[in-house]
Amino acid sequence: MEILYMLVPLSVVLVFFILAGMWWAIFRGQFDDIDVEAERILRDD
Numbered sequence: 001m002e003i004l005y006m007l008v009p010l011s012v013v014l015v016f017f018i019l020a021g022m023w024w025a026i027f028r029g030q031f032d033d034i035d036v037e038a039e040r041i042l043r044d045d
Contacts, residue, residue, distance in 0.1 A: 025031065
């Protein structure tokens with residue numbers, strides 16, 4: 001039972017890190033032009 005006192009706050013902190021990483025990626029333009037990269041794989045240049 002004592003492990004829950006450590007795991008619950010640790011999981012909340014992990015969720016905040018994941019959300020911060022997603023926020024950073026979205027607002028830095030990582031997902032702006034995803035169609036071009038998908039088509040680039042198919043082209044034989």
